[in-house]
Amino acid sequence: MADKRFLITEFHNGSVEVVPREWVNKKMKKVQWPRDLTNTKMEKAIRNSIIPNEDWETFSLTRILGASDSFGRAKKKADMAIYTSSISDSDDDGDGKRKRKIRRRLLTEDSSSEEERPSIVVPEEQSSRPCVPEFPSVECQAGKPVEVQGEREQQDDTAKVESSRLPGRDISLQILKSIEALKHEILLLRKQVSSLEQRSSSSSQSDEPGVARKTSFPVCGEEELASFNEELTNPAIMASVVKELSSVGGMNAQKLIANMLKKCLANSLAQKYSCCGRKGKKNFSSHLLFQAILRATKIAFTQATDLEVQAAVSKFLAGAKDREGGRQERRLSKIVQI
Template identity: 25%
Template sequence: MSSPIFSSKFSVVEFLEEKSFAAVPSTWLSEDDDKQMCSWPKGVKLLELIQDSKSKPKSTWKKLEVKIFRSFGSDDYKRANLNVDEARVLSSGETQSSSSDSENLNSRRNKIHRNPVETSNLPFKPPISAFNLLSGEATPSSSSSSALLTDFTPITNSTTEVPTAPDCDINISEVTPFVIQTVPSESDNIFRERVLHYLEGLKTEVNLLSIKVGTLLAAKNIEEEDPSFEFPLLIDEHVDQFEQWLGDPKSRKILLVDLVKIGGLDVNETTVRILSHVFSHSIALKTSKTGKGDGNKFSFMKWKCSSIIIDAILKNPKCHGKTKFDVEKIIEKWFNGAKDRNGGREERRKNKNSVTTILLDPSNPQTPAP
């Protein structure tokens, strides 16, 4: 297997089996037993790889036989991609020309004179086997066909004068035309699947871009400045100092901008990301939404930062349509679930098993008699 030398970084190729065209990095092309091959990756990173002229194929990539259009290559991917349509038209013209030359050669060799209405030489069996020029009626064929007869509008009373045959009483312009539509080929289905795959990749990129744009719009016209606190807050004293700092309206704006930048794909992810950014696990264990719970806990809703955190969550475009009530439910669940995070659930299970073992120990005076 050898790697051909190309003068351009990107080449336009036709995938012979799939009958599709694409602009690919020239590093993906190789020759194997006098066949031109192209390595083709899998996965959502295709759009990123195919535009990188330095990307090299991996051993896990699939190899497909291709035809290379060297004259349409370019060092710029966008330019090479624009040449794909020209390559498709050129390839289609060559195929039709080759097919036409072959038919003409066979016709001259065999000297066969066919009736103009005979359809046996067509690549499919038409649903109309014959047409009576005198009556203007079509005789349907009894055989099944892969061609479909679509709805049509008869063309009558044509204003164009068409000469009639000497022995025919009907004008050819009165003949009702039939439109025949062929069933989509396998290559059409493959092309459609690839287009859908590309669109899925674009959809993912657009979602990521919309998140970034949303955070920028939310922070628009607000003064940029980093908070004077290091997050997450670790001890009670940090929480008290943090609340005092938020007494200044300017500090509240600074915190809002900082939290809006965190973002998320939905309201649940945005809420969890922001709370995890501000509060450490130790503070979360001591806090609940209203302050109720085991022991004396902080009340999140009484803190000055609570309204700022909720506003930052709702400013995310991905949280459009959500209410303050929706956010508060997620906040309550996050604080209540702190005892199960960071191995808390497993630790409680071990403690429960230890208590059970002690109670069942015969040497323990508290063990009930059998």
């Protein structure tokens, strides 16, 4: 058994599983076990004998039932160990000193099939071995004291604690924690939507009398845009426009910026601009309206950066020629030319 690659082990809770030799300590009493892996990933980890990590859990082993150099043969022996007391053959080693007891495996492909498997009953007259008591017998060896009742109860309690911390239970707890986190996020989103709705309903009215702007949305011409740019030099009007734009709404910063630009600029005017004035177009970032959109975006999405806002504005203005039937019109013109 000393040179075999895979060991067939029995856990304290009666589970039987194939584990790589690297996962078991030198005394063959403890095994390291990875956290939060599916059955498929767990079997792959065992087959490849991956190196244990520091965050793996440690469980106690009752005994080593056998060993094999082949994962397939070891897995077959582990399945056999659920029903029979002998799993050794000419190729694999095993102690063969187990009472007949059905055990569940940690890794199962179909739990329903295991429940339907019949129990193996051995007639008393065919067994020449004495009945095995429920509690393990106390072996008195030379130089070692007899185990007292208190120590035995302490070991049983330790086995129960380790059984409750097996990988299947950890996965269930992780799923429950994820569900609770999702519920919390949904609650926060509902509060944000409610806040946006309240700001949207109040943004239609100006905060202070006497600062109402002359320009209305959408801005259709360059002269109108220049006039609006002059109006935005007034801090009160700028603050009013920023508040109005921040309440337009959008699932993310890019959607919000697109909705704000649709509200502020007519498509015919948007086609004449790019964010930084490239490809012979006019520079939109030089207008104060761009600064208003930048501030409004950071109010609604505090983690948005200047570069992200600039990229979203560039993308919207670049696609202006395809809106309002522009793309279809270009396709038709190409067909006519052909």
